[in-house]
Amino acid sequence: MTRKDQLSVPQNELVEAWQRTLPERLNAGDSVKVWADEADPKSLRVTIHAAGHQMYEFDFAVRYLDSREIDVELVDVESGGRSVDEHADAIQELIADYRRHLHECAQSLHDLTHA
Template sequence: MTGKDQLTIPQDELVEAWRRTLPERLNAGDSAEVRADGTDPGALRVTIHASGRQKYKLDFAVRYLDSREIDVELVDVESGGRSIDEHAEAVRELISDYRRHLHECAQSLHDLTHA
């Protein structure tokens, strides 16, 4: 990575852009919360509330590696307010699906984030 390809957008603008764009990428009935990561200006915290009976809530840390590429880390998965094992097949598929949505959101914001 070169020093030229750093994320230069202010974090508050990045958060607002994600708040506008991410809901368009999610499944019908899902909702998301996007917050600034207090320790890293190039990172966001994203909580996705999945629609459905299980009431899944997935927390992700999204960090920009440069102005285009993000790293998505699963922080926690809850069902009905309790942390659950993320290794169950259905949960792994859900995590994979939401990771893809997060990458799609970042990709759609390239015009904004790419210097």
């Protein structure tokens, strides 16, 4: 299926919109950093710092496939600055939760991204 509606929002505007919107979607106590993926103008990088004593950090690559749909790739999970096995059940639940929040953020920005 060929999609004609390409993302036409400048990457810096997209980053600003995600920085404003994503924190509203996250759990209380979580924090987030969003920045431009310099290798791809349709992609963002997102690091979510999970609230709690485990000090988990989740790194995601978010790529716009078109003006509405995103692809979310988990890049890394760290705890206290060290990579951890992301296959543990508790971590898998957090990953699924954060993926959902990332998709919700993209949906809430449709007015901006869908020309």
